Amino acid sequence: MDQVDSSQQMGKVENNLKEAKDIGKNNKPKRRLMTERLMKLYLTIFKRTVTSATTRTPFCKHQIASCFMHSLEGFLKDFFIGAFVKGGITLLLGLLKPKKGLFGAFKNIFSSDTAMFALFTGTFLAIYRLTLCKLRAFRGKDDKYNSMIAGFLASLTLAFDNSKSRRITVAIYSFARSLESVIKVLDHNDIIRERKLWPVFLLNILHIYIAVTWYFDIDGFPPGLNKPIEKITGAKENDYIIIERVCRVMYSSEKR
Secondary structure, eight states: OHHHHHHHHHHHHHHHHHHHHHHHHHHHHHHHHHHHHHHHHHHHHHIIIIIGGGBOOTTOOOSSSBHHHHHHHHHHHHHHHHHHHHHHHHHHHHHTOTTTHHHHHHHHHTSHHHHHHHHHHHHHHHHHHHHHHHHHHHHTSOOHHHHHHHHHHHHGGGGGOOOHHHHHHHHHHHHHHHHHHHHHHHHHTTSSOOOTTHHHHHHHHHHHHHHHHHHHOGGGSOTTTTHHHHHHHOOOHHHHHHHHHHHHHHHHHHHO
16 A cells, blocks of 8 residues: 555656646747847846937047947056056055055055945046047047047046046146147137147146145145255255245234
8 A cells, every 4th residue: 555655656757847847848949038128128228228318429539439448448448558557556665665465456446446446447438438439429629629628528527536636636737738728729720829848838837726726725735745945955954944934924914
């Protein structure tokens, strides 16, 4: 009796397995159809919202068919370049400080500062590329104004960088480049002629600004940025006191 019962139970189990396999076979085509439909829907939405909406125009200079993919390529490229450069500098400076050890030097590579700097470099180029393409399509022409507007909007990505001193350095560099762009636009419109010594002239303006700021607002300088100026000028602590007193006398006399 026990053998009969066990054989009957085994037969029921085999039948259940066959039924489950048949159900699975019948459900496989349905699952595949559902997956294919979802993939088609996803591709349709992606093409309509991203690719088709930002396809290249006759004014675009990139070879990629989509302006969005062109900007995404720029983001990934500059993100990894920024991370590599910042991580390499951090590693080199860490190796020069043996107190933290080799592990501490490698650990600093993956810090939030490296990530934020890489995010800034990647986002800067992505916004610049996408804005430039959209301005070309919107205005129907390619001129220097598109680059100026795109560069200004891309410069707002400086907010991603946590380092105040680095933000100031990049801002000064961007300001110099913007002045150079203004001169090129004026030269293109025959308002002024671009000279070979224009970059030297612009650099002198920036040096004057830095020197005036260093004299009158030394507290506004980020820590460490005044050291190169001190080495060049040979200024000491007494010089700061004298300059401050002279400036106060001049300011009070002008106020009277």
